[in-house]
Amino acid sequence: MAQPSALTGRVAGALAVPEVLDRLRTTHGGLSSAEAARRRAVVGPNALRTHHAQAFLVLVRQLRSPLLLLLAVTAVASFFVGERTDAVIIGAILFASVGLGFVNEFRAERAAEALHDQMRHHTLVIRDGASVSVDVVDLVPGDVVILRLGAVVPADLRLLAADDLECSESVLTGEGLPVTKTVEPVSAESGLAELTSCAWMGTVVAAGVGRGVVVATGGRTEFGRIAVGLGQRQPETEFQRGLRRFSMLLVKVAAVLTVGIFAVNLALHRPILDALLFSLAIAVGISPQLLPAVVSTSLASGSRLLARRKVLVKRLVCIEDLGDIEILFTDKTGTLTEGRIEFMRALAPDGAQVQLLGMVCCDIPDGNPLDAALWSAPGAPVAEARRYTKAGVLPFDHDRRLVSVLTDQGLLITKGAPEAVLSRCAAVPPEALDQLQHEFEAGHRVIAVATRDGVPELGPDAERGLSLQGFLVFSDPPKTTARAALGELARLGIAVKVITGDNPAVAARVCADLGLPAGDVLTGPDLDALDDEHLDEVVARTTIFARVDPEQKARIVRAQRHAGLDVAFLGDGVNDALALHAADVGIAVDSGADVAKDAADVVLLEKDLQVLADGVSQGRRVFANTVKYVLMGTSSNFGNMFSAAGASAFLSFLPMLPSQILLNNLLYDSSQLAIPTDTVDAEQLARPSRWDIGLIRRFMLVFGPISSLFDFATFFVMLQLFHAGPALFRTGWFVESLATQTLVLFVIRTRRSPFTRSRPSVPLLLAALTVVAVGALLPATPLAGDLGFTALPGGFFLTLLAMVIAYLALVELGKRRFFRATAPAPTSRPHPPGHRIHRRAARFSTTP
Structure with a gap:
């Protein structure tokens, strides 16, 4: 086949269908598989962005930290002025921070790549003369695509056929109302919204059916050009905003201490180079250099745990977002119920006839679970239903909640939600309403069937003056695991609310069976x-929202967020997409509609509320362990640096060499890398937590000086009892500082009594004790001379033991008073302007 001419949607929309097909070298019957493969090799995949783990880009992200730049400059300066030991230690810190961050992030990227491979989007295409389902990335110009209700348009299409086809194009044009599509050419100068002969990538089929030929894929589509132009930078989450605010706090504190210490040393007429290196060491020392590694380790381990539990988190930082959830809106079918629809019976004088009419009135036999249950029911009149010839179809949509079929005999059959069908019937027997209410109260799903004879053609008024034929009753029992999952979510402080298109009595019965308080409906x-x-x-006092349309779902979610609560929405249908966008955390199911998966932050590979509860707990665990490191690191580092600043003002020598400060920090931070393995107290998982920079600042200012008290006690002991010179003084303070700031971890890591009511993880315990032992033994090794250390007298260790015990006891007392006096962090917050707008942009920039 000859090479097709290049086309864009705008050009194709102005051309007649035969000319478009000719220029694309294709037909109404589509391409052959061989030709499609040849074209894909030429034009590449139909994707805006593919998720590939790239080691170089991960490494570049690790090197963007201003702190690392400061370390690198300090290392180079130290090397060229002859301070080789300082340069080696700073280099080790650089390697540890960059290396650990790289290993964890790259491993997480690889895991995310593997998980993304499990989530596929497919579309119906005519290949080799037959309709087949193919991955959207394999679409090529010239393919003929079949469009159905709820489908995300997978590429820019020139329409070949449109049967009541409407597309929602708000993602491109901002217009909220769906656009009616035709096959007639329009002017090439028309705006995007007026090009009704085309369907655009990323838009959603809101009604009807159609077919179109692919004219552009990937970055060559209208949506692709916008996405590529905007770039691929992901929006900042609340977790990242908190880290950034915390970093700014450290920058300010470090700047004040560094400038002040440098000025003091110059006033004491110390060498400028020594004063500069000491000041830079102070700046580095107060900063938790391995914070990125600790955070990435926590997130990576959380990602792997959730992956094993069949949860795909699109971005690692979304794990922490899961932990913020306070309200969960969920659909009913498949979440609270088994999702296993079974046809029970027909309520009518002639039940078999009503079942037959219901089977005829569908697009395809397995178009949805209700139709599939009808066609697969024992004794279903399959052969008789297939003898009917359809002259036209009014497809189901979420506004009408109906589907209608016109047979070649002029019989209109309408099927749908009972309220929608009954409102179009000429008369409804009272006993029918009684039967309907009885089935609803029993928790059954009911579909009404009505007919009208002598309808010449389908149109807006065809579904009027109907005759009720009867009801089709289906069962969908409550899920056996849902009760336990709801209990777990309640223990996590998450209120569950149900949003469903089903009847309110049915939803209320299911909730009652599962022990979920019904509240208002x-x-x-x-x-x-x-x-x-x-x-x-x-909304605040309502638990069940029934018979709601897509826009109403989104309005409910927005109302709850307006109250300052973190809201998650779980849904898997086309009618859930707006609500998924509106929620703080959108959660879809891999088996759901493509538009739902695109709109979501989290995709469940299995629809189970228990999986969600696990995700929430994991998010809170990640945050809790991150805050442990922040509180311990900032308070201990601030205390040590404050002590160094005070000592440098009255000593005739530097209280600790720059290389020793950096080595101290490296050893301490190394022990903290085990924090992601630590256990978290149940009360910390019981409710969402937030970044509280004020609390961190107060904690630093309270517990940092407590640390300094024992540092000054060490200074007194070294000078008055041991008459220490510079080397002995520095060695004693190094060992004491490392021991106190590492062991205080066991007190600060929990608000409970340490060891008795809250035990640390074994890896964390071993890491901390190992670092303390290394610090104590280091002065006795051959490396001591190069590091500026000397052997310590035996009496020092007895003094050290007493000081450590006293220090930990005082911190425990201070901790209890501090948290009693500190009000709990609020469990809700107002959201920053544009919070969801940016997240919407990120969602639509993913692979279609």
Whole structure:
């Protein structure tokens, strides 16, 4: 086949269908598999961004830290002025920080790549003359795509056929209303919203069906050009914003201490180079250099744990977002119920006839679970249903909640939600309403079937004056694991609310069977009657929202977020996409609609609330362990640096060499790398936590000086009892400083009594004790001379033991008073402007 001419959607939209097919060298019957493979090799995959772990880019991200730049400059300066030991130690810190961060992030990237490979988007394409399902990345110009309700348009298409086809194009044009599509050419000068003969990548089929030929893929599409132009930078999450604010706090503290210490040393007429290196060591020492490694280790381990539990987190930092959830809105089918729809019976004088009509009134036999249950029911009249010839179809949409089929005999068959069908019937027997209410109260799903004879063609008024034929009753029992999962979510402080398109009585019965307090019940019409101000009040006390459409779902979510709560939404259908966008954390299911997966932050490979509860716990565990490191690191480092600043003002020599300060920090931080393995107290998992920079600052200012008290006690002991010179003084303070700031970890890591009511993990215990032992033994090794150390007298270790015990006891007492006086962090927060806008942009920039 000849090479097709290059086309864009704008050009193709102005051309007649035969000319478009000719220029693309294709037909209404699509391409052959061989030709599609040849074209894919030429044009590449139909993707805006593929998720590949690239070692070089991961390494570059590790090197962007200003702190690392400071370390590198200090190392180079130390090397060229002859301070080779300082240069080696700084180099080791650089290697540890960059290396550990690189290993963890690259491993996490590889895990994410493997998980993304499990999540595929498929579309129906005509290949070799037959419709087949292919991965969207394999689409090429010339492919003929079949569009159905709920599908995300996988590429820029020139429409070949449109049957009541409407597409929601808000992602491109900002227009909220769907656009009606036709096959007629339009002017090439028309705006994007007026090019009705085309369907654009990333838009959603809101109604009807159609077919289109692919004219552009990947970055050559209209959506692709926008996404590529915006770049691929991911938006900042609340967790990252907290880390950034914390880093700015450290920068300010370090700047004040560094400038002050440098000025003091110059005033004491010490060598400028020594004073500069000492000041830089102070700046480095107060900063937790391995914080990125600790965070990435926590997130990576959380990602691996969730992966084993069938949860795909699109970005690692979204793990912490899971921990913030306070309200979970979830659908009912497949989440609270088994999702195993079974046809029970038909309520009508002639039940077999109603079942037959219901089977005829569908797009395809397995178009949805209800139709599949009808066709697979024992004794279903399959052969008779297939003898009917359809003259037209009005497809199901979420506004009408109906589907209608016109047979070649002029019989219109309408099937759908009972309220929607009954409102279009000429008359409804009272006993039918009683039967319907009885089935709802029993928790069964019910579909109404009605007919109308003598309909010449389908149109807006065809579904009027119907005759009710009966009801089809289906069962969907509560899920056996849902009760335990709801209990676990309640223990985590998460309120679960149900949003469903089903009948309110059915939803209430399912919730009652699972032990979920029903609270108030709100329906779609009730919502429409409320303004936003009153809706906020009503939503807070409502548990079940029934018979709601997609926009109403999103409005409910926005109302709850307006109250300052972190909201998650779990859904898997096209009608859930708006609510997924509106939530703080959108959660979809891998078996769900493509548009739902694109809109979500988290994708479940198995639809189970227990998996969500595990994810929430893991997110809170990551945050809790990160804050442990922050609190311990800042308070201990601030205390040590404050002590160094004070000592340098009255000693005739530097209290610790720059290389010794850096070595102390390296050993201490190395022990903290085991923090991600630590256990977390149940009360820390019981509710969401937030970054509280004020609390961190207060903690640093309270516990840092306590550390300094024992540093000054060490100075007194070294000068008055041991009459220490510079080398002995520095060695004694090095060992004491490392021991106290490492062992205080066991007190600060929990608000409970350490060791008795909250035990650390074994790796953390071993890491801390090993570092203390290394620090104590280092002055007795051959390396001592090069590091500026000397052997310590035996009496020093007895004094050290007494000081450590006293220090830990005082910190424990201070900890209890501090947390009693500190009000708990608020469990809600107002969201920054544009919070979700940026996240929407990120979602739509993923692979289609």
